[in-house]
Amino acid sequence: MGFEIANSRRPIFEKILRLETTENDLDRVTDLVLEERGKLSSSEARGYDRTLNARKLDQLVDPDEVSEFLYSFCKESALIEYSFKQDRSVSVMTEKNSQIETKQITEHRVVNLFYHNSGIIFIHGPYESVQEGESLARYLFQDTKVTEVLFESDFLLWMVYKNQMAEPLGADITLQRITGAEILGDDRTLGYNISESVSSVSLEGVWAGIYYGQELTQLEGEFDLFGYDITAKISAHRGITFNSSRGSLSDASEPKQWLLSLRFARRIIALFENWVDRDRQEKVPPKEFYDNIHSKVNESDTLYSLDEGEYPFSNSHTSVDPEVFEESEADILDVSLDEILAMGESEVVEFKSKLPDHRNNIAKEATALANFKGGVLVFGVDDNGEVCGIDDIRNAEETIMNILEGNVRPQLELGVNFESRDGSDVLVLRIPQFRDLPHAANYTFYIRRGTTKRKLTPYQLSYLMPNREENI
Structure with missing residues (x-):
């Protein structure tokens, strides 16, 4: 019995994978790995030396060394070790005479995959080995769907x-x-x-x-x-990185340190999956929450100061009248300018007092609205909903349309209206929600969050793509 982890300066799980299967029996998994180990040992060639092994954690950890809380996790987990060794020649320059010499070196990398019977795989190893660990996992479990756990x-x-x-x-x-x-x-x-x-x-x-x-x-x-x-x-x-020099990990034995880290990571994943649902x-x-942040920052002696009234995330932060706007983007596209001005900025309404200096911002704002629920982009109105007008509205329209046509893919389908209030011209763009594919501004995807735009991560983008049930 012995618990030793290669590259174990501290627990780091660079990648975390989930198997979409109900067949997560540890015996099945270890048998599968040992079967593949035989194939690897019979295929060694060209200087490559690869080893693969799998052991249940309760075979490696002394139950008297850790608490029952941690040992129970051992009974649910296995360690898959993959080692890759290769002898190769490299050219180096000597310090004395600056001559090029050829030397033989041995490249040796080890990656560890901790498998939990909930279908979670935690990958630990040098950064360059993590991809090999993921490839190994996808190969071993090729008969089931494997997805990466990405915290939002x-x-x-x-x-x-x-x-x-x-x-x-x-x-x-x-x-x-x-x-x-x-x-x-x-x-x-x-x-x-x-x-x-x-x-x-x-x-x-x-x-x-x-x-x-x-x-x-x-x-x-x-x-x-x-x-x-x-x-x-x-x-x-x-993934998740641990500081092994602080807290309970600092004075723990190696088995206890790793089991605590695994237990913690599994608990965070459970929290995340519950949060997603x-x-x-x-x-x-x-x-x-945002009121507290506003006070915290403005009362501190720093260079930061915050304006009032901009809460980016929750529907409850917006000033939309629920009787005017519910959940359908069709509602906001049919609302009059006067009603939009009365609503104020929200997750479906954006005001611009003028054309931004950075013209690409127009493409970002428009695609962010389209990738959420659709919405209205109004030029000639300040952030407080006061009409200030826009000069040369026809030229402004041409500029905006050229920006959108040149920087947005797929092209937006939108309606353009000219309005006038107290002698000031206002340009209104009504932007429907995307249909088949989300829209990108210069190859970057954005989405509306409260009264701001945010970049979509690959994980979030997968929810907007066709057949997204197969992408997640």
Whole structure:
């Protein structure tokens, strides 16, 4: 009995896969791997040396060394080890005489796949080996559908909200403290791009980005799982990294350290899958969350300051009258300009006082509306719904149409109306929801979130594609 993990400086699961099958018996999985091991050993050639093995974790871990809470996880899991070794020649330059010499080196990589009988596979290894681990998993389980588990940005935001409200994430897990975060911004935020990783003492930039609807791409925090303190970094669209020098992992034996990490990762996946199945209103923070951020940032002594009244995520944050607009994009396309002005900006209404300096923003705004529910893009109205007019409206229309035709694929089907209020000209674009394929602005997909636009991740985009049940 022995528990040793190659490349085990700290637990990192760069990729997490899910098998869409009910046949997740550990004996079946280990037998499958051992069968493939025989094929590998009989096919070694050209300097390649590949080994494959699978063992149940309860065969590797001493039950007296870990708690029953952790050992029960061993009974549900197996370790698949894949080793790749190759002898090859490389050319190097000597330091003394700058001559090129040929040397023989041995390239050796190991990737570990932790299999849990819920159908989850956690891949650990050097970055260059992770893809090999994924390919191996897809090959081993080629008879079933294999998908990558990608945490959504809004799921990370939900965890931030729970932390701010001092509420547990679940019955047995709490995010006690946020120690770091990363957001990916665009030109809407504070007049420049935001892409930063910050500590807990200088989170104002991240809070500002969240307030304006920027994508939260990474969250690091101190979690409590069944009384264990675990510091982990969860990345949107990627995996989970653990800090083994802090909390319960710091003084744990290697088996305990890995089992705690696996237990935690499995619990986060369960939370995420439960979150995905919820109604949209239960997924997003309420208005009070953004009010708290507004106060937190504006009262701090930093360069950030926030304007009032822009809440990016929840339907409840918008000023749309439910009697005027319900769920159908057809409603908003038929609403008059006066009613639109009375509504104010929302997830289906965007005001522009003039043509943006960066003309591609027009394509971004239009496609974001089309990829959500459809909506109305109004030029000649400021953010407060006051008509300011637009000069040379015919030329403005031609400019806008040229931008959309040259930068949006597939082409948008939209209606264009000229309106006049108190002698000021207003241009109204009515944009239906996409039909067969979502629309891209310069090869990038956007979607409306509250009163802002956000880039669609590949995972989110899969929901909008045809036959999306097969893509997820």
